[in-house]
Amino acid sequence: xxxxxxxxxxxxxxxxxxxxxxxxxxxxxxxxxxxxxxxxxxxxxxxxxxxxxxxxxxxxxxxxxxxxxxxxxxxxxxxxxxxxxxxxxxxxxxxxxxxxxxxxxxxxxxxxxxxxxxxxxxxxxxxxxxxxxxxxxxxxxxxxxxxxxxxxxxxxxxxxxxxxxxxxxxxxxxxxxxxxxxxxxxxxxxxxxxxxxxxxxxxxxxxxxxxxxxxxxxxxxxxxxxxxxxxxxxxxxxxxxxxxxxxxxxxxxxxxxxxxxxxxxxxxxxxxxxxxxxxxxxxxxxxxxxxxxxxxxxxxxxxxxxxxxxxxxxxxx
Amino acid sequence: xxxxxxxxxxxxxxxxxxxxxxxxxxxxxxxxxxxxxxxxxxxxxxxxxxxxxxxxxxxxxxxxxxxxxxxxxxxxxxxxxxxxxxxxxxxxxxxxxxxxxxxxxxxxxxxxxxxxxxxxxxxxxxxxxxxxxxxxxxxxxxxxxxxxxxxxxxxxxxxxxxxxxxxxxxxxxxxxxxxxxxxxxxxxxxxxxxxxxxxxxxxxxxxxxxxxxxxxxxxxxxxxxxxxxxxxxxxxxxxxxxxxxxxxxxxxxxxxxxxxxxxxxxxxxxxxxxxxxxxxxxxxxxxxxxxxxxxxxxxxxxxxxxxxxxxxxxxxxxxxxxxxxxxxxxxxxxxxxxxxxxxxxxxxxxxxxxxxxxxxxxxxxxxxxxxxxxxxxxxxxxxxxxxxxxxxxxxxxxxxxxxxxxxxxxxxxxxxxxxxxxxxxxxxxxxxxxxxxxxxxxxxxxxxxxxxxxxxxxxxxxxxxxxxxxxxxxxxxxxxxxxxxxxxxxxxx
Numbered sequence: 001x002x003x004x005x006x007x008x009x010x011x012x013x014x015x016x017x018x019x020x021x022x023x024x025x026x027x028x029x030x031x032x033x034x035x036x037x038x039x040x041x042x043x044x045x046x047x048x049x050x051x052x053x054x055x056x057x058x059x060x061x062x063x064x065x066x067x068x069x070x071x072x073x074x075x076x077x078x079x080x081x082x083x084x085x086x087x088x089x090x091x092x093x094x095x096x097x098x099x100x101x102x103x104x105x106x107x108x109x110x111x112x113x114x115x116x117x118x119x120x121x122x123x124x125x126x127x128x129x130x131x132x133x134x135x136x137x138x139x140x141x142x143x144x145x146x147x148x149x150x151x152x153x154x155x156x157x158x159x160x161x162x163x164x165x166x167x168x169x170x171x172x173x174x175x176x177x178x179x180x181x182x183x184x185x186x187x188x189x190x191x192x193x194x195x196x197x198x199x200x201x202x203x204x205x206x207x208x209x210x211x212x213x214x215x216x217x218x219x220x221x222x223x224x225x226x227x228x229x230x231x232x233x234x235x236x237x238x239x240x241x242x243x244x245x246x247x248x249x250x251x252x253x254x255x256x257x258x259x260x261x262x263x264x265x266x267x268x269x270x271x272x273x274x275x276x277x278x279x280x281x282x283x284x285x286x287x288x289x290x291x292x293x294x295x296x297x298x299x300x301x302x303x304x305x306x307x308x309x310x311x312x313x314x315x316x317x
Numbered sequence: 318x319x320x321x322x323x324x325x326x327x328x329x330x331x332x333x334x335x336x337x338x339x340x341x342x343x344x345x346x347x348x349x350x351x352x353x354x355x356x357x358x359x360x361x362x363x364x365x366x367x368x369x370x371x372x373x374x375x376x377x378x379x380x381x382x383x384x385x386x387x388x389x390x391x392x393x394x395x396x397x398x399x400x401x402x403x404x405x406x407x408x409x410x411x412x413x414x415x416x417x418x419x420x421x422x423x424x425x426x427x428x429x430x431x432x433x434x435x436x437x438x439x440x441x442x443x444x445x446x447x448x449x450x451x452x453x454x455x456x457x458x459x460x461x462x463x464x465x466x467x468x469x470x471x472x473x474x475x476x477x478x479x480x481x482x483x484x485x486x487x488x489x490x491x492x493x494x495x496x497x498x499x500x501x502x503x504x505x506x507x508x509x510x511x512x513x514x515x516x517x518x519x520x521x522x523x524x525x526x527x528x529x530x531x532x533x534x535x536x537x538x539x540x541x542x543x544x545x546x547x548x549x550x551x552x553x554x555x556x557x558x559x560x561x562x563x564x565x566x567x568x569x570x571x572x573x574x575x576x577x578x579x580x581x582x583x584x585x586x587x588x589x590x591x592x593x594x595x596x597x598x599x600x601x602x603x604x605x606x607x608x609x610x611x612x613x614x615x616x617x618x619x620x621x622x623x624x625x626x627x628x629x630x631x632x633x634x635x636x637x638x639x640x641x642x643x644x645x646x647x648x649x650x651x652x653x654x655x656x657x658x659x660x661x662x663x664x665x666x667x668x669x670x671x672x673x674x675x676x677x678x679x680x681x682x683x684x685x686x687x688x689x690x691x692x693x694x695x696x697x698x699x700x701x702x703x704x705x706x707x708x709x710x711x712x713x714x715x716x717x718x719x720x721x722x723x724x725x726x727x728x729x730x731x732x733x734x735x736x737x738x739x740x741x742x743x744x745x746x747x748x749x750x751x752x753x754x755x756x757x758x759x760x761x762x763x764x765x766x767x768x769x770x771x772x773x774x775x776x777x778x779x780x781x782x783x784x785x786x787x788x789x790x791x792x793x794x795x796x797x798x799x800x801x802x803x804x805x806x807x808x809x810x
Contacts, residue, residue: 181679182672189669192658199617199655200669200723201641259660 013252013265017272024279031282038161044274045167046071046226047244048267052174053104053218054245055266059178060211061191061258062111062118067219067245069129070103071238074223076133079142079233082149089149097220103129104216108209126242133235141234145227153229163225170221175263177214187211191258244273247294251301255309273297321348323509324369324478329378331364338364341378342535344528346478351500351510353520353541356530356553357742362513365530366480370402371395382478399477403467405486409455416451419470441473444506445499460603461492468499472508479503480511485519486740489602489768490803497523515742517546518771529553554744561747562775563754565794568595572626573762574614574731579623582609583786587623591731591762596753598777599766600802606786607766608650611733614764615647616640628730641670646724648717650735650766656720659709663701663719664690666708670723693722697752714745721752732756733764738772750776770799784808 008015025032050067057064074096081087081095107125111118155162178184186207189197198204222241227233248269254261276297277290328341339361346352354362367373369380371390380387382398409418416431416438425433431452438451447465455463464484471479481500485493500510500523512524520527521541529536529552536552572590579587584606591597601607613620616634625632627643634640640647649655657666668675668686675685690704697718701711708716717737724732734753738746753776757763767773773780774797782790782805790805 180681182676182681183679185665185669185672185681189658189661189665192660193654196655196658197669199615199637199647199649201636201638201671202669203636203638259658 013268013272016251017268017275020272020275020279024275024282028279028282031279036278036282038164040271040274040278041164041167042161042229043278044270045161045163046222046229046238047241047248047274048167048270049170049225050219050222050238050241051245051248051266051270052170052263053215053222055249055252055254055261055263056174056178056187056211056218057118057215058249058254059191059258059261060187060208061194062208062211063122063246064107064212064215065119065122065242065246066103066107066126066129068239068242069126069133069235070100070216070219071223071226071241072133072235073103073129073136074100074220075227075233075237076137076142076235078224078227079137079145082146083142083144083233089146092149093224096224097217100218100220100223101213101216104212104214104219105209107216108212111212112205112208130235137233137235139235141232143232145231145233150228150231153225153227154231163229166221166225170218171263171267174218178263183207183210188259191260193259243294243298244270247298247301248273250298250305253305253308255305322346323348323382325381326365326369327379327381329365329368329375329380331361331368331373332376338533339368339375340533340535342530342533343378344535345538346509346511348509349504349507350526351504351512351524353524353527354511354513354530355515355517355520355527355549356536357744360530360553361533362530363482364533366402366482366511366513369395369480370400396474399475400480401471401474401476401478402480403464403471403482403484405483407460407463407467409463409466409470411454411456413455414451415449415453415455415458415466418455418466419451419473421470423473437473438469441469445469445472445502447499460487461489461495464488464492464496465499468496472503476503476508478509478511480513482513483515483740484512485514485516487603490770491602491807493519515740516769517549517743520549521546531555550743553742561743562750565596565754565757565776565778568757568778569593569760573628574764575626576614577624577626579610579613579620579625581613581621581623582606582618584609584613584783585786587783587788589781589788589791591764593762594757594760595778596757596763596765596776598773598780599764599783600770600773600780600806601783602806603768604785605783605806607783608735609786610783611647611735611764611766614640614731614733615645617647641727641729644728644730646727646729646732648720648724648732648734648737650739652713652716652720652739657708657716660707662690662705662707663694663699663711664704666719667693667722667726670727689726693718693726696725697722698748712745713741714748717741717749718752725756729761731762731764733766735766736768737765738767738769746772770802773802774799782806782808 030036054064054067077099078092078096081092107122110121110125114121151162153163157165178187186202190204190207194204226238248266251269252261252266254266273294276293280290280293322345324346326342326344328343329339330341331339342365356362368375369390371392371394374389380390416434419438419441420434435451442449447469449462449465455466484496488496503510514520524541526538527541528538529549531553569592571593573593574591577588587610599607612618614625616636616639625634632643653659664686667690672681675682687704694701694704699715699718701715708719738749741749753763765776778794780792781788782802784806789808792801
């Protein structure tokens with residue numbers, strides 16, 4: 001009994017994904033096709049890349065509410081550079097990544113200097129970024145990207161879409177950083193107990209800053225993939241991203257308090273959300289029906305997080 | 318102490334999966350007595366108290382109280398019978414006034430009537446001879462005053478049996494005297510008190526009888542007047558501890574640490590030195606600036622002025638990272654919040670201080686990490702099933718050893734212990750003392766901050782005394798007397 005419980009606990013996230021796929025496979029016609037399943041992967045690749053960055057922040061007991069409009073700003077930057085200013089693809093990409101890193105760093109500086117919880121600091125920057133994204137683009141949508149750029153989001157190498165390859169690389173990099181390097185260790189330690197980590201000689205401010213900067217880079221890559229895939233750039237291109245990233249992190253077992261969580265579970269959680277959206281769409285549900293389902297999922301994830309915490313506390317006693 | 322029995326626990330048993338937390342424990346409490354409950358950590362004291370106040374349900378045995386017999390208690394039932402528990406962690410609401418806290422849960426009319434609350438609180442305070450203004454906010458009080466408020470809160474509810482769980486842990490010697498006066502007052506009103514403490518000298522000062530528990534079992538009950546320290550320790554640990562303090566020989570006179578004119582965080586102009594291989598005690602009341610000094614030396618807080626020389630070299634310590642590199646180690650006073658990362662394994666905790674050093678191209682070498690963990694588990698005799706064991710599941714003494722391991726792995730020259738044995742039971746204490754002695758013999762300089770007078774006198778080769786941020790004295794081992802130290806500790810301007 002106990003053994004089964006432990007296996008379920010380890011694999012619960014996988015089981016939910018499989019259950020969701022099976023459910024929609026039966027309930028929705030055309031869901032269980034190769035084309036649709038690869039579509040889900042392609043559509044969610046940008047979210048997975050962004051979520052890796054957000055997961056790092058959340059493991060270190062931080063939060064980032066501004067991710068939607070970080071993507072928005074980077075997307076607008078790409079649009080302006082390539083479709084208006086005529087800047088080449090490579091310089092545009094480099095500038096886009098730099099802007100992502102910059103936006104992440106601003107979040108980091110605000111959280112550290114204001115000495116407030118990053119949740120509060122990024123709530124402020126979220127609004128600022130939203131404003132900047134819309135003002136700088138005049139609420140315009142940019143089209144006419146060079147084909148070579150769109151290949152990043154739409155092209156394939158053999159049978160595999162390039163954006164999925166980029167996503168896999170991002171996952172590997174994220175996993176490697178968190179699980180193999182000492183930077184990753186610091187991320188977990190910071191979430192476990194910041195003061196104890198500082199007294200262990202770790203420069204906690206620098207580490208927190210690095211986390212936000214690296215998260216900004218992931219968000220930058222995410223924005224590039226999304227802009228290239230849709231072939232358009234606009235301020236509100238990813239306005240739902242924040243909710244998805246956050247829900248995926250909680251569902252994937254990163255507790256609010258930080259200090260724990262497995263990046264692979266988080267990524268599977270993004271896919272669960274993706275399957276949910278797609279499945280509901282296939283069954284003829286509207287975007288608003290998807291909101292309801294995702295909201296319920298978040299409530300369930302939080303409840304499960306609390307349950308886990310209470311159980312752990314009982315065990316420790 | 319009267320002859321009337323107010324509480325009788327008969328063969329109370331509590332099982333947890335894999336552990337028999339209470340194995341047929343019996344206890345008899347008489348009216349107006351102070352009854353000590355002693356035992357090492359894990360002896361089952363807390364579990365017994367939880368059965369008594371209804372927090373958990375015993376698996377067997379009975380609880381007789383006020384002429385009735387119960388097989389289990391509920392929090393409500395226990396309260397109705399006048400049982401109140403003051404826990405180690407205080408349960409006050411800091412943003413409310415003293416009176417609101419004392420009268421918490423009692424209803425005087427539909428709205429808060431401060432006049433009535435203040436009046437009622439004043440009555441309780443007068444009865445106990447407590448001098449705190451009921452109108453003050455709790456957050457303005459010192460820890461000792463909060464403790465008094467907590468006790469008054471229990472007393473305001475017509476208490477018959479009062480349980481005090483480690484009441485003196487946060488208190489200074491002076492404040493302990495105050496607490497003891499209150500205990501005597503309550504006693505004269507016929508309140509029976511169960512007194513849990515690790516500090517044996519207190520038990521001899523205040524209690525009438527003492528019950529010893531070990532490994533969830535009842536061992537014996539003795540009249541305090543008819544027993545002694547060694548007998549208690551023998552029953553508690555199940556073997557005789559000869560002398561828990563190591564014998565110290567002559568020490569080197571070559572200085573390892575020399576500080577001059579250190580100021581900051583309320584400390585003024587502190588000058589002292591610690592020789593190689595020397596254990597130097599730092600005595601003082603809470604608020605004397607001892608922890609502050611340690612934190613400045615370690616770079617955890619900013620030093621305003623002063624020079625620090627380590628092994629003859631002038632050093633500037635800006636942050637803990639620099640301190641560790643220079644060879645300064647700190648074992649902080651609040652082990653659970655500042656020392657260890659509770660949710661992580663022993664190996665992770667030990668490697669945290671020097672991860673870049675055991676990494677190649679930023680990748681942590683887990684083999685080296687595992688070897689280090691194993692080495693220190695062996696060297697420091699850390700009791701654990703595995704090196705991956707979460708520190709949360711270790712006992713206080715073993716957690717302390719994990720923090721110590723971090724200092725040793727970096728080969729510190731100076732190790733600062735801030736309250737090294739707080740909350741650690743007698744058996745494990747001797748172990749920690751032995752380790753400190755071994756480290757000193759290796760030539761390391763040891764600074765030991767402690768509020769435990771016995772420990773300071775037992776361990777130190779030399780002692781500095783602080784009061785209100787100033788150095789008020791220095792004593793050599795042969796000059797140590799409790800009175801002398803106390804006088805210097807309370808040498809205020």
